[in-house]
Amino acid sequence: MKGLEFLLRNMSTSTNKHDEDDAGRSTELQNDESLRNKVREEEKRNMFAIAPSYPINRGNNIMKEPFVKGRRSKPKLVSAQAVLSSRLEPESIQEEPLMNLEIVQDGEPSAVLDCSKNNVSKDRKFTVEERWEESVKETGKERNTEEKALSTESGAVSRKSMWKAGQRERWRGKRRERLGGSVEDLAQENDIIEKEMNRRIQWRDAGNHWGSKERRDEESEKEDGLEERRQGSMEGDPEARGTMSQHVFSRVFAHSFASSSSSSSSSFNCSSAESDEVFSEGEEMAKRKNVRRCRSWRTFLTMMQWSKRRQSSWIQLAGHQGNIQLGEGGEVLKRFSEVEDSCLQALMSDPLRRFVPQYYGHISRNGEHYIRLEDLLSGLKQPVIMDCKMGIRTYQEEEIVKARTKASLRTDMYQKMVKVDPTAPTEEEHEQKGVTKLRYMQWRDSTSSTAALGFRVEGIMTENGIVLKDFNKTQTKAQVTETLLFFTKKQVHILKAYQSRLEALKETLKKSAFFNSHEVIGGSLLFVHDHTSKANIWMIDFGKTIPTPENICLKHDVPWVEGNHEDGYLIGLDSLISLLSEAIKEATGENTKTQNPQTDHKETERINQPQSELHKPQSDLLKETTSSNHLD
Ligand SMILES: O=P(O)(O)O[C@H]1[C@H](O)[C@@H](OP(=O)(O)O)[C@H](OP(=O)(O)O)[C@@H](OP(=O)(O)O)[C@H]1O
Numbered sequence: 233m234k235g236l237e238f239l240l241r242n243m244s245t246s247t248n249k250h251d252e253d254d255a256g257r258s259t260e261l262q263n264d265e266s267l268r269n270k271v272r273e274e275e276k277r278n279m280f281a282i283a284p285s286y287p288i289n290r291g292n293n294i295m296k297e298p299f300v301k302g303r304r305s306k307p308k309l310v311s312a313q314a315v316l317s318s319r320l321e322p323e324s325i326q327e328e329p330l331m332n333l334e335i336v337q338d339g340e341p342s343a344v345l346d347c348s349k350n351n352v353s354k355d356r357k358f359t360v361e362e363r364w365e366e367s368v369k370e371t372g373k374e375r376n377t378e379e380k381a382l383s384t385e386s387g388a389v390s391r392k393s394m395w396k397a398g399q400r401e402r403w404r405g406k407r408r409e410r411l412g413g414s415v416e417d418l419a420q421e422n423d424i425i426e427k428e429m430n431r432r433i434q435w436r437d438a439g440n441h442w443g444s445k446e447r448r449d450e451e452s453e454k455e456d457g458l459e460e461r462r463q464g465s466m467e468g469d470p471e472a473r474g475t476m477s478q479h480v481f482s483r484v485f486a487h488s489f490a491s492s493s494s495s496s497s498s499s500f501n502c503s504s505a506e507s508d509e510v511f512s513e514g515e516e517m518a519k520r521k522n523v524r525r526c527r528s529w530r531t532f533l534t535m536m537q538w539s540k541r542r543q544s545s546w547i548q549l550a551g552h553q554g555n556i557q558l559g560e561g562g563e564v565l566k567r568f569s570e571v572e573d574s575c576l577q578a579l580m581s582d583p584l585r586r587f588v589p590q591y592y593g594h595i596s597r598n599g600e601h602y603i604r605l606e607d608l609l610s611g612l613k614q615p616v617i618m619d620c621k622m623g624i625r626t627y628q629e630e631e632i633v634k635a636r637t638k639a640s641l642r643t644d645m646y647q648k649m650v651k652v653d654p655t656a657p658t659e660e661e662h663e664q665k666g667v668t669k670l671r672y673m674q675w676r677d678s679t680s681s682t683a684a685l686g687f688r689v690e691g692i693m694t695e696n697g698i699v700l701k702d703f704n705k706t707q708t709k710a711q712v713t714e715t716l717l718f719f720t721k722k723q724v725h726i727l728k729a730y731q732s733r734l735e736a737l738k739e740t741l742k743k744s745a746f747f748n749s750h751e752v753i754g755g756s757l758l759f760v761h762d763h764t765s766k767a768n769i770w771m772i773d774f775g776k777t778i779p780t781p782e783n784i785c786l787k788h789d790v791p792w793v794e795g796n797h798e799d800g801y802l803i804g805l806d807s808l809i810s811l812l813s814e815a816i817k818e819a820t821g822e823n824t825k826t827q828n829p830q831t832d833h834k835e836t837e838r839i840n841q842p843q844s845e846l847h848k849p850q851s852d853l854l855k856e857t858t859s860s861n862h863l864d
């Protein structure tokens with residue numbers, strides 16, 4: 233039986249078993265059901281205090297306080313339809329309680345909402361943490377009212393203690409039966425009974441706790457029509473198993489660690505049949521040890537399975553390879569950079585926050601420092617991704633100063649250059665077998681669409697996990713349009729969703745204090761969609777985004793000359809929006825203007841540095857796949 237399914241079944245089985253056993257108990261116990269529930273609730277509260285439902289949300293002091301409270305007011309990943317209406321929603325940022333991770337349809341944790349429902353605030357799904365807090369509030373309320381009523385009803389003798397006394401009697405009887413005789417030392421016997429009984433309550437409540445929590449989750453998932461998927465496809469569909477209910481897993485995961493500290497109250501009851509028998513202290517210990525051992529192995533294996541699948545379905549498309557990885561808690565870990573970190577901090581309280589992955593602070597791992605970010609691929613099934621580097625230049629002005637003052641030659645960059653175009657380096661560069669970084673970056677900008685259109689495609693990953701990175705010479709409008717059509721498979725709703733999101737971004741950029749005061753160099757827009765028509769675009773990579781000098785107010789849509797610090801971000805955004813329009817026309821067959829990539833290419837050549845090679849049709853790119861990352 234597969235790990236998670238086994239756990240899920242076990243949890244629900246144990247719940248049922250408890251229900252049956254409860255039914256068979258004495259009348260006295262049945263009458264005191266509500267009190268017993270209260271004790272359970274108390275236990276439950278304690279257990280959750282040590283086992284947060286998702287480690288990323290709390291428990292880590294490295295999270296910075298101001299950002300713990302804030303959260304974007306917008307849904308993060310939305311259906312293509314819903315993106316279209318995003319402009320209509322209020323732009324103001326509401327300060328909401330932290331909701332880093334939410335439950336999506338397939339149960340994977342993610343800051344994702346299914347926005348196919350129009351009323352976002354009413355229909356939004358809650359995070360594991362929010363749900364938990366809500367249930368605590370409710371339980372607390374019930375408890376207080378109930379306790380008040382009881383204390384006034386029964387005066388000094390609480391029903392809780394009456395119930396305990398009844399329990400004690402029952403246990404004493406069972407113990408007498410077991411020992412087959414009378415009990416001589418009453419004080420000692422009482423002590424043993426008290427211990428056994430308390431342990432038994434904790435043991436049972438731990439099982440009931442998981443059972444009832446699981447039942448609640450099952451109910452809410454059923455509402456979402458998930459039951460069928462979980463039962464039907466979990467077993468057969470490796471992808472579904474890969475995107476299994478991580479919130480359930482997280483609980484088991486967190487709980488496993490909590491219980492490893494040998495707290496009996498946090499024991500996970502995986503065999504209720506056994507647990508309902510009365511054991512002697514030694515027997516009970518031995519059984520619990522066994523149960524715990526098998527449980528921790530199962531938990532460990534499940535953890536490994538989940539982690540492996542999630543890791544293999546995650547990809548770093550562009551940028552410095554190895555710089556970014558998926559963290560154990562499902563977050564993205566990016567190698568720490570002071571510049572990027574301060575940008576992300578500032579962005580968390582800027583209107584642009586809804587276009588930026590959630591920032592969770594830092595973490596150290598194996599001596600390395602990382603920035604923790606929301607995984608933007610979470611909640612997507614076989615994601616299709618495109619990374620577009622924005623701006624009319626991708627190097628900072630300081631690179632020019634460096635090239636003038638202490639120019640160092642880069643062999644690696646020379647080699648990259650030659651690989652793309654052996655005729656690109658000058659004779660001197662060929663002799664030196666090296667180029668300056670500035671030279672390389674300028675060459676990259678001019679041979680791609682960066683200099684002319686204000687952005688370039690850095691890479692695309694198709695739904696099969698095929699990665700294409702050969703866009704060095706994708707330069708003209710026609711070529712980029714062709715690339716957009718290829719990337720979206722001409723799906724008009726996706727193209728429109730992207731266009732709409734970019735228009736919303738443009739509006740937000742106008743209002744953003746961050747954007748007004750920063751030179752955004754080397755930043756990307758990450759386009760993500762999947763076959764379930766979820767689509768979104770995110771601003772990522774702020775490693776070279778720096779505050780502008782005080783005397784400079786950037787326009788972002790004018791050409792760059794050295795010293796004006798202009799980045800041309802809005803030039804790129806406008807180009808993208810208009811090329812998406814072209815692609816939509818093309819996809820809907822409305823385009824009367826026949827585009828000719830070659831003529832178009834030649835026009836651009838006149839604007840930029842001439843390049844020797846003509847572009848290859850997009851279909852050829854597939855043959856030149858640089859790497860492959862199969863998701864299944
Ligand atoms: O994309 P290719 O053609 O491989 O070139 C890369 C990108 O321009 C990187 O910019 P970005 O970070 O914007 O993607 C740049 O990093 P930095 O400018 O950030 O350093 C790399 O410089 P080196 O890291 O020096 O190699 C350069 O080699």
Ligand SMILES: Nc1ncnc2c1ncn2[C@@H]1O[C@H](COP(=O)(O)OP(=O)(O)O)[C@@H](O)[C@H]1O
Pocket residue numbers: 547548549550551552553555556564589605606607608609617619756758772773774775
């Ligand atoms: N928050 C994120 N969620 C998912 N993928 C991400 C995230 N941040 C980055 N990536 C992936 O990593 C790649 C490189 O990210 P980037 O921040 O540009 O790195 P670098 O600074 O090395 O250029 C992106 O193209 C994308 O595939």
